[in-house]
Amino acid sequence: MGSTHVLELKNVETYYGKIQALKGIDLYVDKGEIVTLIGSNGAGKSTTLKTISGQVKSKNGSIHYNGDDITSLPAHKTSLVGIAHVPEGRRIFPRLSVKENLLIGAFSIKDKKVIESRMKRVFEYFPRLKERLDQKGGTMSGGEQQMLAIGRALMMKPDVLMLDEPSMGLAPIIVEQIFDIIKELNNQGMSILLVEQNAYQALHIADRGYVIQTGQIVLEGVGTELMTNRQIQEAYLA
Amino acid sequence: MLAHIIQTLPQVIVDGLTLGVVYAVVAIGYTMVYGILELINFAHGEIFMSGAFIGTTVLLILSSVGFLSSVPAILAFIIIIVIASIATGFLGMGIERVAYRPLRNAPKLITLITAIGVSFLLQDIVRFIAELKTGNYIVSAPSLFNEKIHLKTSSILPQFGDALFKSSFLVVLIVAIIMLIVLDFFVNRTKWGMAMRAVAQDRETASLMSINVNKVISVTFFVGSALGGATGVLFMVQYGSIDPYIGFILGIKAFTAAVLGGIGNIRGAMVGGLLIGLLEMFAAANLSTITHGAFGAEYKDIFAFAILIAVLIFKPEGLFGKAVVEKV
Ligand SMILES: Nc1ncnc2c1ncn2[C@@H]1O[C@H](COP(=O)(O)OP(=O)(O)OP(=O)(O)O)[C@@H](O)[C@H]1O
Ligand SMILES: [Mg+2]
Numbered sequence: 001m002g003s004t005h006v007l008e009l010k011n012v013e014t015y016y017g018k019i020q021a022l023k024g025i026d027l028y029v030d031k032g033e034i035v036t037l038i039g040s041n042g043a044g045k046s047t048t049l050k051t052i053s054g055q056v057k058s059k060n061g062s063i064h065y066n067g068d069d070i071t072s073l074p075a076h077k078t079s080l081v082g083i084a085h086v087p088e089g090r091r092i093f094p095r096l097s098v099k100e101n102l103l104i105g106a107f108s109i110k111d112k113k114v115i116e117s118r119m120k121r122v123f124e125y126f127p128r129l130k131e132r133l134d135q136k137g138g139t140m141s142g143g144e145q146q147m148l149a150i151g152r153a154l155m156m157k158p159d160v161l162m163l164d165e166p167s168m169g170l171a172p173i174i175v176e177q178i179f180d181i182i183k184e185l186n187n188q189g190m191s192i193l194l195v196e197q198n199a200y201q202a203l204h205i206a207d208r209g210y211v212i213q214t215g216q217i218v219l220e221g222v223g224t225e226l227m228t229n230r231q232i233q234e235a236y237l238a
Numbered sequence: 239m240l241a242h243i244i245q246t247l248p249q250v251i252v253d254g255l256t257l258g259v260v261y262a263v264v265a266i267g268y269t270m271v272y273g274i275l276e277l278i279n280f281a282h283g284e285i286f287m288s289g290a291f292i293g294t295t296v297l298l299i300l301s302s303v304g305f306l307s308s309v310p311a312i313l314a315f316i317i318i319i320v321i322a323s324i325a326t327g328f329l330g331m332g333i334e335r336v337a338y339r340p341l342r343n344a345p346k347l348i349t350l351i352t353a354i355g356v357s358f359l360l361q362d363i364v365r366f367i368a369e370l371k372t373g374n375y376i377v378s379a380p381s382l383f384n385e386k387i388h389l390k391t392s393s394i395l396p397q398f399g400d401a402l403f404k405s406s407f408l409v410v411l412i413v414a415i416i417m418l419i420v421l422d423f424f425v426n427r428t429k430w431g432m433a434m435r436a437v438a439q440d441r442e443t444a445s446l447m448s449i450n451v452n453k454v455i456s457v458t459f460f461v462g463s464a465l466g467g468a469t470g471v472l473f474m475v476q477y478g479s480i481d482p483y484i485g486f487i488l489g490i491k492a493f494t495a496a497v498l499g500g501i502g503n504i505r506g507a508m509v510g511g512l513l514i515g516l517l518e519m520f521a522a523a524n525l526s527t528i529t530h531g532a533f534g535a536e537y538k539d540i541f542a543f544a545i546l547i548a549v550l551i552f553k554p555e556g557l558f559g560k561a562v563v564e565k566v
Contacts, residue, residue, distance in 0.1 A: 055446070084446075085446050087446065104432060104433070104444075104449070
């Protein structure tokens with residue numbers, strides 16, 4: 001056996017009914033890496049993450065996590081093995097309080113002390129959440145909701161954090177904060193799979209990047225190299 | 239006219255509250271399932287009815303072995319209501335598993351028709367068993383609580399009349415209120431209650447939180463059905479005689495209560511149930527006085543349905559409809 005990647009997709013194909021959204025995706029993330037997946041609307045970025053987390057089932061191909069086959073693991077079990085998925089559009093539970101939104105991230109944890117210490121960690125990253133524990137999630141601002149969505153995922157203490165367009169609809173200064181936190185989490189050893197349309201910023205912090213187009217990976221390489229790639233500059237960095 | 243209304247008020251309140259809490263508990267079953275699946279579980283009225291029959295069966299068995307005469311009525315009652323709610327809890331859970339889950343992604347109308355089918359099925363199964371065992375589909379149960387209670391409300395205010403009721407009223411009222419409080423606690427203060435609310439708000443995302451959505455849906459059906467079945471027992475204790483069709487009208491009224499409170503909203507269903515119960519009893523006591531005899535008490539049922547129609551036309555989200563800003 002060669003070295004195992006933390007996360008590895010081989011020839012993954014996913015369909016919505018008869019429509020094929022992923023046409024054989026090959027992709028891997030190594031321990032401690034930030035890997036970004038960029039592409040335009042409808043390219044299949046979210047579908048890739050959903051297939052990994054088990055929200056949709058792949059028809060062909062395999063997904064491995066630390067060498068273990070997780071291809072057909074249902075969504076509620078994927079988070080247990082160590083993969084957290086921050087979905088597109090944040091998807092905060094609008095009528096749960098901020099505290100409950102965080103608690104639900106630690107749903108599988110029985111030990112109250114563990115939950116508390118994880119919550120403390122989350123507040124270190126996002127002190128703003130601590131002041132708003134009793135506020136309903138749905139009444140938070142967009143930036144706060146994104147922080148809460150990431151905080152909720154951190155409650156699972158994942159090894160791999162997958163983020164689907166965390167910068168969507170946010171002011172540049174908030175985006176910068178969030179990207180700083182992603183880097184910080186990565187420095188602590190967390191592997192990151194970052195989906196973005198905001199290619200410039202994503203490639204800037206990424207070790208490696210993939211470009212996806214109509215369900216296929218069309219380019220891959222080191223982040224900074226992709227940034228200077230002609231095709232990418234024309235398509236995504238204009 | 240006013241004098242008559244005031245005079246009957248204490249009795250109206252006692253009767254209305256008792257009926258209202260019954261509606262409230264059954265309404266919760268509708269609203270919980272709707273909240274989580276957007277399905278109007280028309281079979282819920284029949285779960286209530288099944289609870290009444292299961293309770294009666296246990297009661298008849300207990301009395302035939304002489305158990306009833308050897309223990310206090312309240313103990314027998316607790317045994318009966320616990321058995322009936324567990325049984326109906328599993329019944330509701332089983333119905334979801336075999337009839338609704340395979341249709342989870344089918345158009346809503348198909349599931350709705352299935353629910354109506356399930357309710358006919360339950361009516362007929364119960365009728366079949368009842369006729370087989372007793373020769374009649376109307377079944378009477380020995381009464382457990384029938385001391386008369388005389389509430390001297392006239393001593394509070396001379397214009398009031400006194401309120402009269404059987405002690406079973408009190409049992410119904412107290413047990414139903416306990417169920418409402420326990421359920422509210424369960425939904426708002428426990429981990430599984432939180433999971434239930436999360437699944438109701440966003441099923442897909444809940445699954446990312448290591449919540450087993452199917453399990454939460456099963457728990458929801460279990461809890462809602464167990465409450466419905468327990469209420470069936472209360473009905474049996476109160477009225478003594480039951481038939482396989484008692485779930486129909488009561489189910490529609492409880493459903494009206496759920497719509498009135500804002501379907502999907504549990505506390506709304508509680509308030510809606512109380513309002514409908516009170517209004518119905520108010521109508522029963524005063525309709526003929528108010529209309530100078532044109533309409534009698536038998537028209538009281540119209541109120542629930544008039545409310546249903548009015549709410550659907552003017553305020554379809556109900557009194558306490560979900561008013562939450564959802565930012566994306
Ligand atoms: N639930 C669904 N049912 C049918 N088709 C879908 C569904 N979800 C996505 N698709 C289709 O699959 C393709 C990939 O969609 P996906 O959401 O993965 O794109 P994306 O790269 O995340 O786009 P965006 O940047 O707009 O979020 C699109 O053609 C889309 O229309
Ligand atoms: Mg997307």
